[in-house]
Amino acid sequence: MSDSKLMKTLLALMLVLLVALAACSGDSDDDQSEGTDSGSDSEDSTETEDGGDNELYSVEDFSQIKSNEGEAIEGGTLTFGLVSDTAFEGTLNWNFYSGNPDSQILNWFDEALLTWDENYVYTNDGAATYEIDESGNVFTFTIGDNVNWHDGEPVTAEDWLFAHEVIGHPDYDGPRYGSDFTNIEGMAEYHSGEAETISGIQVIDEKTLEITYIQATPSLITGSIWTYPLAKHIFGDMEVAEMSASPEVRENPIGFGPFKVESIVPGESVTMVKNEDYWRGEPNLDGVTVKVINPNVIVQELESGGVDTVSEFPVDQFPDNADMSNVEYLGMIDRSYSYIGFKLGTWDKENGEVVTDPDAKMADVNLRKAMWHAVDNTTVGERFYNGLRWNATTLIPPSHPEFHDETNPGVPYDPEAAKQILDEAGYVDVDGDNFRETPDGEELVINFASMSGSEVAEPLAQYYIQAWEQVGLNVQLIDGRLQEFNSFYDRVGQNGDDDPAVDIYSAAWGVGIDVDPRGLYGRDAIFNFSRYSSDENDELLAAGVSEDAFDLENRQKVYNEWQQFMIDEVPVFPTLYRSELVPVNNRVHNYYIGDGTNMYRYDIAVTQEDTIVAE
C-alpha cells in the first residue's frame, strides 16, 4: 500500500474511532466494532478498485523529455522537490560533496566542464572541449572563452589544476581521491608530499590545460576525468583541510551553471536566481527553488502544487498515482540492477584481494545455476513492481545500450531444468525430508542474507525462498529475519570482514557511467562481495580497458564475452533491471531526465506563474 493510501486508511480509521469513542463512550461495544469494520471495509474496496494491482507498465512507454503543451511565459520560478528523509548536508561544491542530496542542488548552479552523450562518452558540446594525442595518454582541454564564475571571474585552466591539487592534497577530506587521480602522472608523488607540483598537469595558457595520464584506457573518456574546477581566486588562500567547512562552500557557494545561489536555509532549502551571464545563454526561468521534501509526502506535494517536480519518485507508488492529472511522468532505465550473490571466498586484507575458496558451500557452479533457473523474475517484476522492474539477463544493464548484450537471454526460469541439473550434480534427497542433501550426503542448509527497507523486502525474500524450496533446496533467512542496511553490508563484507554465516545474499548495485565492471567484479575490488575470482575473469576485465578496447567493436566483443562468462560461472546472478520515473508538472517545458538528451537546464521554462494543482 502506498503511503498516501496508508494515510487515508489511517485517517478513515481514526475518524471512525474518534466518532465512535466520543459519541458513545457509555454505549455498548457493538457500535464501535461495527463502525470500525465498515470504515476499513470501504477503504479496502476502493483500494482494490483503483489500486490497479494487475495493471502492467513498461518503461518503454515513457519519454525522457517532457512534452510541451501551451505557450511558455518569460521568467517564472520552478520549485524542485529534493526527496530526502534527512536534511541535506550543505557541502555545496563538487570537489567536496559526498551525498546525493547535495549533488541534486549542485546540478542547478554548477556543472562539469565536459558533458557526455547517451553512451556516457565525453562530447565537445560542453563548457570545455578536449583533444587526445596519438598516444592516447595526453589530453588537451580548452575552456570556452565565455565561461565565467558567478562573480564574473573567468573559469581558468588554473582553477582546473587547482581542483586536482586540492583533491590530491594529503589534507583533503572528501572521498574523491582514487584511481582516477592516481592515473595522472606525478599525482602519487604529489599526494605523498615528495613533489611540490603534479608533473602530469600543465597549464598551457589561461584557458588551456594539458593532462598526461599514466595508462590510456577507454574508461578515460567515459567519466574518469575530473571535470570540476575549483575557483582559485576564492579558495586559493585557504588551508585545504578547512575548505569543505568554509562559508564559501556552505553559505555562499559558487559555480558557473545557469543559476546562482541567492540564499540557503541550512538543511531545508536553497533559493537560486538566474545567471544572466551563463555561457550557453540567459536561462528562461527567473529562478529555481530547491526544497527538501519528506518521502512520505511526495504525492501530496505534487498534487497540491507544492513542487513542480521531484528528484526521485518511488516506482511502487506509481500504479496508485498513474493518473495524477497535473503531472506528466518521465521515465528511463535506471543505471542499476538487483542481484543475488553467492559467497565463494573471503577478502584478504593484507594483500587487498579476493581469496576464492574452492571448498565453499556454494562452490559448485551447478548448484548456483540451478538456483538461477528456479526463480521467476519476470513474475516478480510484474507482481511486485507492475512491470516497472523486469527480468534481468546479464550484469551490464540496458542503461548502457552500447554494451548490454540484448541477444543474451541469461538463464531463463525453468524449475524442471533446475531439478535436472541438481539431480545430475548429485544433489539428491537422501533422508526423505523433501530437501536435497549435498553430493556427500550431508544436510544442505543455505543461509540467505536479505536487506530490509522497502515495503516488498519481506515478501520478496519469502518468494525466493519458496522458489528454491520447490526445487528441493533448503534456504533460510539469516537470523530468521531481514537485515538492516548497515549490518547487512557489514556482514556481506564492506570492510573485508565477511561473515562466514552468509552463503547467499540479495543486494543491488548502481553502476557507474563507465561500463568497466572491475570495481565490482575485479580480483582487487572489495565490493566484489561474492569473492569470485579466476584467471579468465581477470583477462576479460583487463581486455575491456586495454588499448585495443579503444576500438568500440572490440570492446563490445570483450564485454559480450564477459557477460556470457558470468552467466556460465554464476558468481552472482542479476534478478531485476529497474526503471526510474519522475513526475513533472504540466506547466513545465523542456524538462528532461538522464543523459544525452541534448537539452540543458537553461532551456527549462514554465507556462504560467503558479504550479498547476491536481483536480
Place this chain on the structure above:
Amino acid sequence: MWKFIVRRLFVTFPQIVLLSIIIFILAQMMPGDALTGLIDPNIDPAAIEQQRERLGLNNPWYVQYADWVKGAVQGDLGQSFRYKMPVTELIEQRMINTFWLSLLTLIFTYVMAIPLGIISGRWNDTWLDRAITGYTYIGFAAPLFITALLMVWIFGFHFGWFPTGGSVAPGLTPGTFEYFMSKLQHLLLPAFSMAVITTVSTVQYLRSEIIDTKQKDFIITARAKGAPESRVYNRHIFRNSLLPIAAFFGYEISGLIGGSVFIETIFAFPGMGKLFLDSVLLRDFSVVSSVVLIFGIAAILGALLSDIILSIVDPRIRIK
C-alpha cells in the same frame, strides 16, 4: 539552598560522565559507520579506507572516547562527518529551531490545559467534564505520531492552511517581518499537534488536584466565612492546585532543547530531535554522542530546576 544546588550538581557530574560512556559504547556497537552509506562503485574503496583511518574510526572505542572527551572539555565537540562542520555550530543551528518550537508548544499546552483543567475540576462529573476527560483519554491513547500525521494531512494538505515541512519558506531574508511570520507559520501546526497530546496529562493533574483541594478543610472554612465562589476558586483552590504543575514545569523546560523526534521527523522540521535521529541512522557518531550528552544534561538540570521551583512556590517544602 545554594548548598543544595551545589551538592546536587556535584552528584550529577558522575551521572553525566557515565551517561557519556554508555552512549559512546552503544554508538560504537551499532553496525556500520558514517562511511557505510558510501558504498558506491564510483568511489574508490581505498579513499574510503583512508578517510576511516584519518577520522580515527579504526581505533578502539576508548581511544576515540578519550579524544572526544579531550575536545569536549575544551568546548569542542568535534566535527560532524556528514555535515563537515563543527558539531557545536550544527547543534546551535538546530537548537534555535527546536527552542522556538518547544516554547510555542509549551504556550499552547498551558493555554489549553489550564482552562480545561479548571473547568473539569470545578464542575466535575458534569457532561462538560466528561467531554474533557474523554478527550484526555483519547489523548493518552493516541500515539503522537498518528496525531501528527493526521494533522499534516488535514490542515496541511487537505485544507492547505499550513506549510507541511521545513522551518521557514525559502528565499526570505532573516530579520524581516515576513521572515518572522513565515517562521511562526511553520511552527504553528507542529506545535499545536504536539500540544494536543502533551496537554492531556496536565489537564488530568489539574483536575484531580482541584477536586482534591475542593474538599480540604481550609476551603470549607473559606466558604463558611462567606467568600464568594469565584474568590474561593481563583484565590484558594487554584493556587494550591498549581503545585504539581509548577513542579512539572522544570521538566518541560528541559524538553525545550530536547524537542520531539516524532514531530520534527513528520514535519521535516530541522531541530534537535531530527538531528539526533538522522545522526543515529547515518552513524554520525560525534553528533550522536554530543546530542545525547546535551539531552542528558538538560534532563538532569530540568529535575534540579523542578525542585527549586517547587521550593519557591510551596513554602512547606524546605530543601536541605
